[in-house]
Amino acid sequence: MLAFIHIHKTGGSTIETILQLSFGRRYAFALPWRASFHWSELFSPVDFRKLLHIYPGMLGFGSHNVRAYKGLDRVVQDIQYFTFVCNPLKMRISMYQHGRRLQITLKDTIKHPVRKCLRRYQYGVRQTEKQTFEEWCKDDQTCNRLIKMIVGTADVNEAVSLINEKKIFVGITELFDKSLIFLKSLLSPDLDISYHRENVASDKTISRELLSNPATVQMAKEGISADIELYEYIKNEVFHIYQRDYEKSLAVEVEKFQRTNRGFYQRNLIAWKVKHILYRLILIMYRKSKRIV
Numbered sequence: 001m002l003a004f005i006h007i008h009k010t011g012g013s014t015i016e017t018i019l020q021l022s023f024g025r026r027y028a029f030a031l032p033w034r035a036s037f038h039w040s041e042l043f044s045p046v047d048f049r050k051l052l053h054i055y056p057g058m059l060g061f062g063s064h065n066v067r068a069y070k071g072l073d074r075v076v077q078d079i080q081y082f083t084f085v086c087n088p089l090k091m092r093i094s095m096y097q098h099g100r101r102l103q104i105t106l107k108d109t110i111k112h113p114v115r116k117c118l119r120r121y122q123y124g125v126r127q128t129e130k131q132t133f134e135e136w137c138k139d140d141q142t143c144n145r146l147i148k149m150i151v152g153t154a155d156v157n158e159a160v161s162l163i164n165e166k167k168i169f170v171g172i173t174e175l176f177d178k179s180l181i182f183l184k185s186l187l188s189p190d191l192d193i194s195y196h197r198e199n200v201a202s203d204k205t206i207s208r209e210l211l212s213n214p215a216t217v218q219m220a221k222e223g224i225s226a227d228i229e230l231y232e233y234i235k236n237e238v239f240h241i242y243q244r245d246y247e248k249s250l251a252v253e254v255e256k257f258q259r260t261n262r263g264f265y266q267r268n269l270i271a272w273k274v275k276h277i278l279y280r281l282i283l284i285m286y287r288k289s290k291r292i293v
Contacts, residue, residue: 001076002188004062005083007149008039009094011173012064013199015084018180019060022192025275028054028061033286039064039149040141048075054279068166069152080187081166085234086173088146088227090211092220095145096136097206133216143223147230154226160233170234177254182242196263 004019006012019027028051035041043065052058052075066072068081085091136142144154150168151159163170169187171179180193201207210216221228243250 001058001079002060002062003066003068003072003079003081004060005066005068005081005149005168006062006064007083007085007091007146008064009091009098010084010086011176011197012084014195014197016062017198018191018193018195019062020272021269022188022190023059024269024271026055026057026059027272028058028279029276030061030063030066031283032065033283034290037065041065042067042070043072045071045075048072051279052076054282055275064149067152068150068168069162073166080169082169082171082183082187083150084171084173084176084179085146085231088224088231089217089220090207091146091227092137092142092224093207093210093216094201095142096133096210097201097204099136100206101201101203133210134219137219137223144226146224146227150230156226156229156233159230163234163238170238172235172239175239177257178243178250181250181253181257182246185246186242193257194261194263 002019004012004015006016016029030043030047030051031037032041032043033047033050043063048061051061055061073079147154147156147159151162162168169183171183173179180195184191184193210220
């Protein structure tokens with residue numbers, strides 16, 4: 001069973017859609033049952049057992065709330081965790097840009113104040129629109145987000161140990177096609193990795209301005225030293241092993257994949273959506289009965 005740890009701004013929406021279309025109604029978007037949907041609230045073994053009742057024969061699950069250290073393998077032993085990481089500096093600045101754009105979208109398209117509040121909390125968006133980048137960078141939520149979503153702390157040694165102990169596959173967004181080929185080869189030979197990019201920012205003005213300014217670049221780097229160290233380890237050590245052990249010609253396989261990549265095939269998407277709607281209705285009713293916001 002695949003378990004996707006969806007780290008923000010790493011191409012995760014594209015990965016989610018690949019999984020939904022490959023597995024259909026046997027893939028679940030894993031959400032906490034007794035906590036908010038904010039990314040810092042974790043999907044627990046109790047949540048997992050409930051989910052398995054709704055998704056019998058499940059082949060995979062994932063979300064911002066899934067963690068490899070949460071003991072989910074006590075419920076199902078053959079879990080294969082995987083995640084994708086990207087350049088931590090670009091990731092942090094993309095998070096800020098996404099928060100700004102989402103705030104504007106919420107303000108413009110969701111008029112009802114209660115719904116707007118709930119959507120903002122669900123996405124973990126603070127008042128980014130009213131914060132300067134300097135103020136936003138001081139928020140602990142934005143510091144070392146990448147490593148915290150893998151191991152729960154900013155300890156690089158703990159993260160490396162967890163990756164090795166749980167055999168977590170780690171793809172790299174900047175090497176997306178290669179990562180997908182390794183993912184398919186190592187974890188799921190039947191996975192259909194055809195894709196087109198999802199949730200890509202249409203306006204990157206904010207990120208371009210921040211990345212072109214040495215002062216804001218330095219400001220961003222100050223809160224992600226552990227992320228940078230872990231990213232370099234993954235890029236130079238973990239990914240090197242994937243490339244070394246790959247038995248086929250990687251260059252040939254990448255060229256063939258890029259030539260034949262047809263984008264998403266919609267066969268399983270309707271089945272996934274129907275099942276997901278049913279799951280969300282059950283979840284909403286359960287949370288209302290427990291008076292969980």
